[in-house]
Amino acid sequence: MSERQTAAGPGNKARARASIAIALFLALLAALFLWQPDNLYLWIKALHLIAVMSWMAALLYMPRLFIYHTDAAPGSEQSETFKVMEQRLLKVIMNPAMMITWVLGLYLAWRFYGFQGGWLHAKLLLVVILTGVHVLFARAVRAFGRDENTRSARYWRLMNEAPTLLMILIVIMAVVKPF
Structure with a gap:
């Protein structure tokens, strides 16, 4: 009979796999900075988008x-x-994805945009708000862990929309650059 996924063994294996994936991601990033390809911007942007997608997936799943x-x-x-x-969602996916998103996003903002542009400032503000949602969810994980949740299912249904709305606005700022 297979081991339950909630047991420590599968959790340790998942943590090990996630650590390996993060290490490979960081090794790829280090190799890119050492190699300095002509299209470094596109590589960093691609890795940033991968991290953003991972973070968003976690932020959309957690309230469910x-x-x-x-x-x-x-x-x-x-x-x-x-x-x-x-x-596991918080520790293995959400937190690492958020950190990588921030580091690569700030690097792109500094290196390629010089932190210039109203659209960039608006985008950064929205990402700060999204990070606040992340912190709210992390606190909720701890409250649920202590069996101290005081929020209703309706509240979490509404909070499920916050990351989506912020993501839409962030994408508009990054792609359209309205100001």
Whole structure:
């Protein structure tokens, strides 16, 4: 019989795989900076977009977990499973993706745009707000972990929309550059 995914073994394996993936990502980044290809901007932008997509996927999935977790009885097997899922999503995907997004985004803003442009300032403000949503979700993971969630499923349904709305505005700022 296979080991339950909520057990420590699969969690450690997932953490190891995520660590290897992050290490490979960072090695690729280091190689690019050493190599200095003519199209470095495009490479950094591609890696930034990969990190953004990973971060957004996690930000869009986390409140869905909260909605279902809200309906689970504290201490139940279902609630304990959600705790593991939320913790792994936060630690293995959400946090690393956010950090990589920020580092590469700030590098692009500094190196290729000189932090100039109203669109860039607006985009950075929206990313700061998105990071605030991330922090709110991280705090909720800790509250659910202690069986202290005070929010309703309806609240989490509404919060599920926040990352989407921010993402739309951020993409418009980055692509259209309206000002």
